[in-house]
Amino acid sequence: MDRRHHILVCTFFIWVLLLTGCATEHRFVKKVAFKDKNKVVMTFAGPVDETWAKDVANYSVYEKQDPDILLKITDIALSPDKRTVTLTFEDALNQDQAHILTVTEMMSAGRSQGTAILTVKKLYFGYLFSILIGAMIINNFVFTKYLGLCVFFGTSQKKTTAVGMGITFTIVIVFASMMSWFLYQFVLKPYHLDFLQVVVFIGLVSLSVQAVDTILRKVNPALFKAFGVYLVLVIANCIIIAVPLILADNEYNAWESLMLSLGAGTGFLIALFLMSSVREKLELANVPPTFRGLPIAFVVAGLFALAFLGFSGMSIF
Amino acid sequence: MCPAVGISTSVMNGLLLGIAVLFVQVFSSCTIALIKDYIHPRIRIPTYTLTIATWVTVIDLVLAAYVPVAYKAMGIFVKLIVAFAIITMRLEMFACKNTVTASFWDGLGMGLGFMFAMMTLGFVRELLGMGTLLGYDILGFRPLLFFALPAAGFFLVGLMMAMFNYIEVVYNRRKKGL
Numbered sequence: 001m002d003r004r005h006h007i008l009v010c011t012f013f014i015w016v017l018l019l020t021g022c023a024t025e026h027r028f029v030k031k032v033a034f035k036d037k038n039k040v041v042m043t044f045a046g047p048v049d050e051t052w053a054k055d056v057a058n059y060s061v062y063e064k065q066d067p068d069i070l071l072k073i074t075d076i077a078l079s080p081d082k083r084t085v086t087l088t089f090e091d092a093l094n095q096d097q098a099h100i101l102t103v104t105e106m107m108s109a110g111r112s113q114g115t116a117i118l119t120v121k122k123l124y125f126g127y128l129f130s131i132l133i134g135a136m137i138i139n140n141f142v143f144t145k146y147l148g149l150c151v152f153f154g155t156s157q158k159k160t161t162a163v164g165m166g167i168t169f170t171i172v173i174v175f176a177s178m179m180s181w182f183l184y185q186f187v188l189k190p191y192h193l194d195f196l197q198v199v200v201f202i203g204l205v206s207l208s209v210q211a212v213d214t215i216l217r218k219v220n221p222a223l224f225k226a227f228g229v230y231l232v233l234v235i236a237n238c239i240i241i242a243v244p245l246i247l248a249d250n251e252y253n254a255w256e257s258l259m260l261s262l263g264a265g266t267g268f269l270i271a272l273f274l275m276s277s278v279r280e281k282l283e284l285a286n287v288p289p290t291f292r293g294l295p296i297a298f299v300v301a302g303l304f305a306l307a308f309l310g311f312s313g314m315s316i317f
Numbered sequence: 318m319c320p321a322v323g324i325s326t327s328v329m330n331g332l333l334l335g336i337a338v339l340f341v342q343v344f345s346s347c348t349i350a351l352i353k354d355y356i357h358p359r360i361r362i363p364t365y366t367l368t369i370a371t372w373v374t375v376i377d378l379v380l381a382a383y384v385p386v387a388y389k390a391m392g393i394f395v396k397l398i399v400a401f402a403i404i405t406m407r408l409e410m411f412a413c414k415n416t417v418t419a420s421f422w423d424g425l426g427m428g429l430g431f432m433f434a435m436m437t438l439g440f441v442r443e444l445l446g447m448g449t450l451l452g453y454d455i456l457g458f459r460p461l462l463f464f465a466l467p468a469a470g471f472f473l474v475g476l477m478m479a480m481f482n483y484i485e486v487v488y489n490r491r492k493k494g495l
Contacts, residue, residue: 143468144467145323146322146323146467146470147323147397149322150402195374195378196374197374197396198370198373198374198377198396198399199367199370199371199374202366202367202370202399202400203363203366203367203370206363206366235400236400236402237400238397238400240400241396241397241399241400242393242397245393245396245397246393249393289482289486290479290480290482290483290486291475291479291482292482294475294478295475295476295478295479295482296475297475298471298472298474298475298478299471299472299475299476301471301475302468302469302470302471302472302475305467305468305471306466306468309466309468
């Protein structure tokens with residue numbers, strides 16, 4: 001019963017997310033979405049008149065941020081069943097921004113269907129997923145932003161330690177950054193206390209580490225025995241203070257914050273695992289005495305960073 | 318350690334971050350030395366953290382106001398001084414046991430040492446990567462663009478550590494030989 005309840009709640013949330021992506025504001029327009037780099041596709045509930053559809057004057061499109069700049073339409077294509085209209089624009093569209101599309105006096109079979117003001121945006125679910133993957137791999141905090149190095153080099157000697165540290169860190173960072181997001185959005189920002197960011201966030205991080213410590217000790221002593229030692233180290237990791245600062249700078253909402261912190265945590269886990277695998281092998285290699293220990297670890301990290309450079313500029317969806 | 322790799326792409330960045338760290342180190346050392354008698358031993362670490370966070374906020378706002386361009390280049394790293402292990406370590410090991418004057422000099426020495434290291438890294442990376450120093454063209458060409466890439470920070474720190482190890486090895490060998 002309990003499990004079914006969970007599944008129901010999850011499906012509900014996924015539906016809400018999907019619906020926020022495709023729902024339109026007009027009953028006659030079924031769907032409106034981006035296509036390729038410079039196209040917008042509209043699907044209507046019924047066939048539209050060709051003379052109306054082909055007239056550029058009937059459409060006006062602008063980015064939600066600056067309504068003054070109207071985007072120029074170069075071509076309009078109508079599908080054979082007259083239900084789908086494809087607008088082609090002169091320049092590539094910035095698809096991260098929501099666009100407002102106004103369609104005047106839609107004519108269908110000689111009857112007017114009124115004017116529609118539509119919002120075109122990317123599927124929200126995909127956007128969230130791209131934040132997750134972005135923080136995890138493309139902008140990996142260790143290899144492309146160079147954060148959290150102290151803990152990274154300290155705990156990457158053995159695979160078991162690395163995985164333990166990575167998992168503990170992921171749990172704490174999600175917990176801590178969601179709390180600091182909440183505090184920033186609902187306390188610091190409304191009262192114009194932005195300058196207290198650093199003080200408040202570091203306090204919250206210490207608090208949440210202490211909270212996770214206490215809760216874990218009571219709820220699951222076995223797990224505490226395995227991961228308790230890493231909890232102290234979490235505070236010394238600057239990723240945990242960087243993520244709340246990034247969230248505050250970019251004004252992310254709750255879902256985006258969750259995805260970014262989850263991505264940062266798992267990205268750190270991936271980096272630690274990769275590094276520890278190499279360092280276990282290095283133990284057996286014949287490294288020159290001057291390079292033994294940390295220096296060779298730094299050089300290996302440099303090679304990883306070069307490899308991760310290959311992901312830069314990649315975009316998903 | 319993190320900013321040593323992330324930010325040391327030029328002498329100017331190294332200098333600015335060094336000054337910020339110096340400032341935070343000196344002032345939090347003095348603060349802790351002043352109030353050390355009133356801190357309960359069990360809450361000393363949170364007290365250190367909050368003291369550092371306060372001074373970081375101060376230097377962050379000052380830099381943002383007076384050198385906005387360089388501040389933008391350093392981005393989030395100034396705020397991240399708060400998670401610096403060496404500052405906390407210094408407070409724990411020195412400032413909480415000594416007088417204000419002694420803590421001041423200790424903080425100054427630590428800060429200057431860090432600044433020097435950052436500027437050396439910045440010097441090598443700017444000269445080899447961009448062929449410039451402090452923004453002035455020195456070489457007229459770019460010898461190794463690789464060093465301007467962020468990934469080179471790791472290599473350079475690794476190489477510098479190896480160099481110090483080497484000096485130590487040679488020194489010990491000499492001492493034994495004598």
